[in-house]
Amino acid sequence: MKLSTKGRYGLKAMFDLALHFGSGPVSLAHISERQDISMSYLEQLIATLRKAGLVYSIRGSQGGYELNFSPSEITVGDILEVLEGQLAPVSCVKSNDTEHCSKSGECVTRAVWQQIHDSITDVVDSITLQDMVNDYMPKTNVMINRKEY
Amino acid sequence: MKLSTKGRYGLKAMFDLALHFGSGPVSLAHISERQDISMSYLEQLIATLRKAGLVYSIRGSQGGYELNFSPSEITVGDILEVLEGQLAPVSCVKSNDTEHCSKSGECVTRAVWQQIHDSITDVVDSITLQDMVNDYMPKTNVMINRKEY
DNA sequence: CGAATTCCTAGTTAAGCAGTTGGGATTGAG
């Protein structure tokens, strides 16, 4: 049940883009350095995200990447699904194919996998990049809210 | 985020043992046939479960395996943890080591993995083998409850 | 132009999965 580096690195990269949302394109070199990910590997991950429409690229000098939607519109689930493929713990859970349930334990165990899948989905679909940005800079909020100080 | 066959087969095997709990030892050959798992492969899985203390074996002719606890005392989480290793989506989540959080996105993404892990844990620790057995034979309950029939 | 950037394809290395094979040890039944 491990997540691969694709998902881990990919989320970090997207988080980095969210942090710099609205400030012009961010180059891979910068993401690579800040998030400590090999640049050539990161290239492949971001290519997947681009093909899925989550980011878009600006080529040439001074180019880079930007989120295709605002951070509040992109969930962790969106990102992980693109990079990790289906998040279902077993393949049969994804597409309601109850055919293979011939043998005795099949359907009962399938129900377990289904519950695991649902709980994962609930979590990742409920967290947006904006949520992560907010978590990252709580000080800003503290300052703003400190009117009595 | 895929579960390997170890976890899948292992849970099916344990479910099979739960179904026959209290009726004497169950041989690998029977589990293998009923759950449609290669017997020699199943041997390895059940060896792991035995070493973890979830089942015990009776050697020799007419031997087999039995659950070491009643089905209501064994959770899906117990089984998966033994067979799949840590269920944490990333390694750092398991043991509160917040050391590596030097780079900017590290701690924020870690919080996400932590939430995923917690939700998986909640699910698998809440389902016992007894629950699965109950799900498998709802007809029995229906019959018993049908007093008017 | 040329430096900075994205884009694309094709390796490479290592590890793990999903078994199989071949034997050895134990024990109940006949």
Added chain:
DNA sequence: CTCAATCCCAACTGCTTAACTAGGAATTCG
């Protein structure tokens, strides 16, 4: 007592995938 059923153990194999690395082509700003 013997033998067939069963568990026990370790090694081996084929395959797939993860996690990169390498090298170059195309694009664009200054």
